[in-house]
Amino acid sequence: MQSPCCCLLSLLLYLVLLSGTWADLEGTFTLRLLQTTTFQNTSFVETEGLGLLEDIKLGYLDKRTWSIHICQPWVRSPLPQADWDTIENLLKVYLLQFNHMINKWAMQTDIPYPFVAQTMGGCILYPNRTTEAFAYVGYNGQDFLIFDTKNATWTFSQDTTFSRYVQSLFHQNSTLGELVEVIFDDTCVDEMKMLLHYGREILERQELPVATVFARTPSLGQLLLVCHITGFYPRPISVAWLRDGQEVPPGPALNTSPILPNADLTYQLRSVLAVAPRDGHSYICRVRHHSLGTRSLLIPWGNSEVVLITGLVAGLPAAMAMAAVVVLWVWRQRKHQPMEELQSRNSILSKGA
The missing domain is CATH 3.30.500.10 (MHC class I-like antigen recognition-like)
Incomplete structure (x- = not known):
């Protein structure tokens, strides 16, 4: 028995x-x-x-x-x-x-x-x-x-x-x-x-990733670019930083968190890239996921003026007047841009990226 x-x-x-x-x-x-x-x-x-x-x-x-x-x-x-x-x-x-x-x-x-x-x-x-x-x-x-x-x-x-x-x-x-x-x-x-x-x-459920890029300034000579991706399913995902169109290789300046669960059975993670303020390069966070098919999600980090403003405001309190002038100029430039162009800076789907 x-x-x-x-x-x-x-x-x-x-x-x-x-x-x-x-x-x-x-x-x-x-x-x-x-x-x-x-x-x-x-x-x-x-x-x-x-x-x-x-x-x-x-x-x-x-x-x-x-x-x-x-x-x-x-x-x-x-x-x-x-x-x-x-x-x-x-x-x-x-x-x-x-x-x-x-x-x-x-x-x-x-x-x-x-x-x-x-x-x-x-x-x-x-x-x-x-x-x-x-x-x-x-x-x-x-x-x-x-x-x-x-x-x-x-x-x-x-x-x-x-x-x-x-x-x-x-x-x-x-x-x-x-x-x-x-x-x-x-x-x-x-x-x-x-x-x-x-x-x-x-x-077989698929949820598109939602990605944003923002900056932190832990010190005067360092700028941290943070790419936060959330809401995606299934779990496997690929995240990379592009400097002037070229992928940034693994190294001490690049730190990507583990994939963490959300309460709604989706996932999130962060990829952080340390750069020097006003280094003159362009940066893009690239996300590849099964829900995107053959396309990639590209999230650019502003322009050199924005990086310069971040560094000035965070590290040089004595230069607030100059920073305010630059901020005002950037605001006026953006005010006249079409709404579609502003939205495209936050989320760009491009084939073969």
């Missing part, structure tokens, strides 16, 4: 792998299942779970009731409610066994409470349709054990008495071995293909 842990995963995979067709989507996709369990003591344990397809939250586990909450309607639609009830019941059995097993290990090895055990498993589907599976176990926020998918063995990240002890128990535990075997026997990839089929619309 199969263990409840293995039955749970087998049922999950069987129910998700219902009949249906799916069309290939471009790109690399990753399915992740995350579990975080906090052991306050031997009798008080809290477990949180989360399922992600790329950056899309599929569902989560209520830490009080251990109920599954589905976040996307297309995840629940292929399965009747009775099947979800069965999954939840078996999931509770698995979590009870997991907590009992970890508590037993902690007491036998005198691990102090409280501590946190984390697991992450899933698979990656690459554009050439090759796949890769993975599984990790963490302890108190640190890498602990890694599953070697080629040899079907657990290797430890930290060589300690505790890690060696847990590694040996993982290898001896037949239930866990069955569970891992089911996960990595191509079932994760089949499950992801099913999700890609039902979630195609949201996965």
